[in-house]
Structures are given as C-alpha cells and as structure tokens.
Amino acid sequence: MHDYQMLEDGDRVLLALSGGVDSLALAWTLSFWQTKAPINYTLHAITVDHEFWKEHEGAVSPRESIGTQVTPLGIEYSVERAWDMTEENRSCYQCARNRRSQLFDLARQRGYNKVALGHHKDDLIETLFLNLLYSGNISTMLPKQQLFEGRLSLIRPLAYLEKDEVIDIAEAHGMKPVPNLCPLADDTRREKVRSILADIYAREPGAKRSMFAALANVREGYML
Helix, strand or coil: CCCCCCCCCCEEEECCCCCCHHHHHHHHHHHHHHHHHHCCCCCEEEEECCCCHHHHCCCCCCHHHHHHHHHHHHCCCEEECCCCHHHHHHHHHHHHHHHHHHHHHHHHHHHEEEECCCCCHHHHHHHHHHHHHCCCCCCCCCCEEECCCCCCCEEECCCCCHHHHHHHHHHHCCCCCCCCCCCCCCCCCCCCCCCHHHHHHHHCCCCHHHHHHEEEEEECHHCC
C-alpha cells in the first residue's frame, strides 16, 4: 500500500471479485484498511459472471455464493454478465482479456479511478515465467499500473504476500472460496508453469525469495 501509494483520499475503487480465495482475501483486506487508513475511499465489488454455474447441478449464483460473504463486510456488491465470446475464439487468454476490458469499461462508465485485483507474489513470479517461456520477453504484472493516461490505475495490494499467506487471511476471517467451474480451469499454461515452479521450490527452498527480488533488480547492462 505504502511503497506504491496505491490508495489516495477520495478514491473510488472497483474490486474485481471472482470468488476465488485471492479476491475474497483482498475484499477483507480493503474493507479492514478502510477502518484504519487515514484516508477515505469507496469500495465496490463486482463479479463478471460467465454463468458456468448454470451448467452444474447444485451450483448457485455469484450473488448467493460470493455476495453473501462480502456484503457483511459493508462492501457494495453487484454482478455483471460476461461479454459473449464465439466458440472459435474461446480461450483462457481471450476470456481474461475480455473480462479485463469489461472491468475497464465498467470503471469508466461508473466513475471508478482504481481497479483492485487479487494477484499475489506467486502470480507475479508465474507471470514472469509465462512471458519467458511463451512470449519471449522479460516482464511481469506491476503492483500498481497507470492506464489511459492516468485516468485509471490497477492496484494489486496482495503483491508482497505468498499464496499460503493469502489463504491464511481468508481462513482466519471465514471467507469460503467458490470453485472455479470453467471447463478449462485446470488445463492452462499457468498451471504448467505453476507445476514447474513447485518443482524448483522443492529443490531450492530459497528460490522464490530470490526470484521475487530479481523482479526489482534487473541489470540492464547485462541484457541483450
């Protein structure tokens, strides 16, 4: 929060709430921060609903599975139906891109100047390896990123926390993650990278700490 000056007095923050443990932990964190921060900001959580739950017997809507967990925190909550995609263009990459574009559009329409995302330290390292292995570049997600000439900022307040710490926050405050019902959820490049990194961490316990430090220690004079 402090290192990247993520929040300022008067901010209107749109929280992207998937129902996963990361976004639920972020919802609690931002709600708690409102009670202690020396600034005032408004917080609205929104779920972009792909409606996969309708294809599973016994599954419930986001308003029931997610909304009932965040509204007791005093967070305003709403659900937006995801933009349609044609079958031939359906992929994890395109889905994520559409969802991000839809969030930006909603933020612009409703006057929000910050979009909060639940990415954590493990996500940032995984993104570095995704780009190395599949895109041929060295980059990752930023804890704070300004877009559209500064009219909108992405913030990732959990960027310094490891996945296990995020889970601890959620469990300590009774947040119950909602299963990801997307049929492609367990067959993605990110899952492959996650498996590779798990093997590295098992072989070299200090690797994660060193990799994360490397993201802020690029020696450009020794790059091609």
